[in-house]
Amino acid sequence: MLTKFITSVSARFSPFNSRSGKTARNFLALLPPNARSTMTIDVQMLGRNAAAEPASLALKFKDGKEMSLDIEKMKIKDIQVEVDRHSRVLRRKEELAG
């Protein structure tokens, strides 16, 4: 997954939800080791009782695009595809400009 163009990640989920919790945690595990220095990461974890509450994952990119991903339905592969689709556009722009 191309994480170079992400500037902000905000996630709100309960790890006890087997669907959204797993997806959100997998996404956070895909961020590189120096992610905290290149982007702002805001993680809010809910408890066990709040497992059924709606979870959210919102991203911001360098060009200002905001992407809110439905982690209730999407799996980590789908999220990768979505993020990469926009990141590739940004990468091409950067290559042409630079």
Add this chain to the structure above:
Amino acid sequence: MPPRIRLRTQDVLTRRTDYICLSCRHTYASLATTPAPSLSQTTPAPPIHRHPRNQPPSYKPPEFRKSQLHRQYQSLLRSAPLMLIFQHNNLKSTEWMAIRRELASALRKVDEDLAGQGKQDLMAGDGVKIQVIQTGIFASALRVVEFWNPDFSAKPQVAEIHPTDPATPTSGPVPATTATPTDPAFTHGLSTSAYLTAKKNRRLKHGLEPLLSGPLALLTFPTVTPQHLKAALSILSPSPPNFPAPRRRTNPSYHEPAVQNGVQKLMLLAARVEGRVFDLEGTRWVGKIEGGLDGLRGQLVAMLRSVGAGITNTLEAASRSLYVTVEGRRGMMEEEEEEKGQGVTEAGQ
């Protein structure tokens, strides 16, 4: 030609034989009889065990790394009553090293405090360990530990007769004399029955299923010690009111970039305390218990004592009211008697 059987010259020279006259030698040899077979030679020898006692058959090949990890995780789950589950998001080895160093120093401080209070038996800081686990193997080991109850009294199901017994008919097929790998008598965690039990009961839930995916690390405590848990939480997952991170002035090494970056990437997911699953809030609640288990016992004693005082008051109340009534009645009767006595004396006069 040199002799085929090599004898050491030393042996040949020092060998001493008792003198037997040549003419008598043959007589002695003819008189010698074979000794009667001993009891152990007459009874059939027990069948050869295919599996040594300390190497029972395991379901997966025991020489594989995953088998040994499975065994290790089972032992960890059985021996650690308190464990925290963290997700580690791409920590570097220097960050792990720094976190382990900070954790060890914080726990050592707790131990020193406990030693100062004279509670040497509560010092468990050395046994606290943080380790990265293989998630899938750990999930399987957890199922075995939770749902598999080995029958320690089971006898191996082997055939009654075995081939070395003279009574066994030799013409027919001989039954197997060693326990099969599926035998319930094998009570180790890697056995086939353990594997099948853990795999079969998919409907049984231990509560940690949604958490067991992705990169996980375990912080294990050898005993349930809220003091150590509090110190560990304030290092690994600080939250200001109850578990504040150490101040820069008191502990400057905690504020090094390696530690800070590492702590940011560790996410506390849940805790497993004596087989029960606690979420983030529950974990903090356990860490918040003042004065550890002794404090909890003190609270319980105080509560029971107040209840006891209430009970004694209630039980006393009836007898006390009876006493008051009887006393009142006696006072009344005494007054009446006095009045009567006075009346009698007055009449006498």
